[in-house]
Amino acid sequence: MTEELDAGIVARRIAESGEPGEPARDAHEVGAARRRKEDARLVTGRTRWTDNIQLPGMLYVAFLRSPMAHARITRVDASPALHRPGVVAAFTGRDLAGEQGSLPCAWPVTEDIVVPAHPPIAVDEVRYAGEAVACVVATDRYRAYDALESIEIDYEPLPAVLDMNAALDDGAPRVHEEGNRAYVWKFGTGDIDAAFRGAPVVVERTFVQQRLIPTAMEPRAVAAQTDGDAFTLHSSTQVPHILRIMLATVTGIPEHKLRVIAPDVGGGFGSKLQVTAEEVLLLLLTRRLGKPVKWTESRSEGNLTVHHGRGQIQRLSLAAEADGRLRGLRVDLLADMGAYLMLITPGIPILGAFMYNGIYKMDAYDFTCTGVFTTKMPTDAYRGAGRPEATFAIERLMDELAAELGLDPIEVRRRNWITREEFPYTTVANMTYDSGDYEAATEKALALFGYDELRAEQAGRRDRHDPVQLGIGVSTYTEMCGLAPSRVLGSLSYGAGGWEYAAVRMLPTGKVEVVTGVSPHGQGHETAWSQIAADALGVPFEDVAVVHGDTAVAHKGMDTYGSRSLAVGGVALVRACDKVKEKARHVAAHMLEASAEDIEFSGGTFRVRGTDAGTTIQEIALAVFGAHDLPDGVEASLDSDATFDPEDFSFPHGTHLCAVEVDTETGATRIRSYVAVDDVGKVINPLIVEGQVHGGLAQGIAQALFEEAVYDSEGNLLTTTMADYLLPSADDLPEFVTARTESPATGNPLGVKGVGEAGTIASTPAVVNAVVDALRPYGVRDVPMPCTPERVWRAVQGAAS
């Protein structure tokens, strides 16, 4: 955190640092595998998680939650809880109805979208199991939970709405009065009918993207306090800046009286890109009670009430020529909104709309998405957000097309992908891919994987009817990163822009504070941003501190999601550094008695061109602080800030290959090898990039093989615990082989594309393609996700019969 810049501290800093100014350095931090600055506090237990906050007089909040998926609340009385020991207050939705407002939806994707009211505590009706119906505030967390049982509440059950197809039938029970169809969003280019008319090959498939529970390791936690005038909210959030604006709007607390802090945040994966009921309510409770309040969810509570991801039924048709060249693609989606539209719920499937064509050329494309209300937890962003679903669809279809035509899945891709000479290439979905080299990534992956040898082994196993079959899955993916150009967001009816902010503070001793508007929660931005600033300003890596996640010190930003932090926020930092250098150049010219045009900058030193005369950026920082002899019209500050709004998205890509062994007798699947070759453009820190790929792979593989949020026929979530919702352990995953190719992005000066979601987007289809490939000799054409032993076994049995 920043220190107050008073004269005493400055004097002390100057004394401690000795002579200001460091030796000149060449740019060499960017690209180095720097170990992370963040680690020191994390490996020693000095982390600042929200639940660690404990203030004098703090009260603890517990929520009573609906045990029913859909019901009318006929009677509710929280007052009996007030007689329990330690209980300070208890409220129902009716108690707070006048001030709790409605949780926001910032992405109304169509003009006629149905956006139902979403009270933080249900007032008259509950629409998913787990929805809050009352809360207790007590002197400790055990007492708060104890008192929940005293709250009296009666429900009149209403029919659960669980199946999306049935929900759209006339006369189906309604989640909201307005009906179960939230919106219909359409997009298309080319003559889709012509593409299908007379097409020699048409592949039609329906895939189900099961609901997933994002499961960041740190459960959500919120702490709120007020001095009677201003409010401070700590939250385990990815989006402190968005949260501040939205909470001000919902609660009526003026924006300048509300400070939002995301301290250390233990993972998010999209699940903490939200404005939650609990965040609103904790502000209301501290406002009512005048005491600091805290709430931390249990994991079971979180599985019920952290927004879920995916949840789509994809009806797909792909038309192709007899040689495998693509003609057109039809996509008809049903997207499960759950019970309400949360922050960007409706937009998630739309983010995928521009990616269903993948890396391939085709003549026509048609996309329709119907958002459907169900009585389940709302869905929203989860790692990849719309793009994993799209990539899964096209990459599964390409394998199915290859099987239909008797072609190798690599060959059918080769016949369709955009070749390296064709960039920049405008796709059938009107996206302009700036750079890429699918040939290079694929060649590298095939070599690392030992593709031909594994195919030979597969043939052998097939010939001898080995009960353990080998399957090989391919995924040549791309994705759109760097969310997002503000003009594009505007055209898609999103409620905000997609720019990012950075500021650089040059301290008198030559040390540097970087302020960033992104909000890291595990990614390592403190390290990567230090590397960028070190090279840009020519200062030591150790001399840079990165400040983030507190609206009082990093007042402006659009936060972290959508693989945007580096491709947008990193570029803003470069721009801010450029401004610092430009200011410093004029001071340098004055100090060196030269004209500004003759000053050049390299490795932290400003020099008069053609001479040895120079001064370091640190010397200039001290001179500007002293301000005794500045040129006329130059302010006594090098500090600068910048906002960067990208012209376009960036498009990482890669080739992932997965080999699985499938026991056809037990249905057990084991990943034997996994090769990921990714092209994420230029790399700031290869260690961090590789870590992002590894983690992404784990989550994508988990969708393919392990994870599913399961509701029963009454709408109760069955996977409320980590015992039921199967996160992969170390024992469930293989060692990953990762490598990179590099086609720099052309849309930003760093040449970076983004990497946070790539592994997740690429890996799910690679794994399922491998499972299906193993079972093709048995007549299996698909296995629904997750491909559990039972489902694999049933697929084999079903195909055999």
Place this chain on the structure above:
Amino acid sequence: MTRITVTVDGVVHEEEVEPRLLLVHLLRDRLGKIGTPIGCDTSNCGACTIMMDGRSVKSCSVLAVQADGSDLLTIEGLADGATWHPMQRAFHEEHALQCGYCTPGMIMAAIDLLKDDPDPSDEAIRHGLEGNLCRCTGYSNIVKAVRRGARAMGDQEVTT
């Protein structure tokens, strides 16, 4: 209320506790040992793993009263002053953490694993850590870190 005595990271504490109080809540809410986090409520995730009398336990699955008379070591007490434990260094060097929420438990579980198997294979590490979940790293670098930590701890034993 029951009176218990526990030693945590070398400091003796006497506390009056409800019999139902979980050890992890005693540590976090009463003793301020917030370095040990809580990741679940079914003892699946292992984030709250600490050492109790030299062996790892999930502190969410132990009642505070069961810890009476025990010597507890948390992530906060693992370093020797400013010198990190070899396993802490190994996690840093191998980039075996991202958000870091699972890390305290993962490090404690890894150290305990090495007590039974000082030179574990990758398979043994993966199997030995299956009670500790990580959502960020995909485990590859954690396996490498445990190997590195094992080597460093072995070297340390040879030199001391």
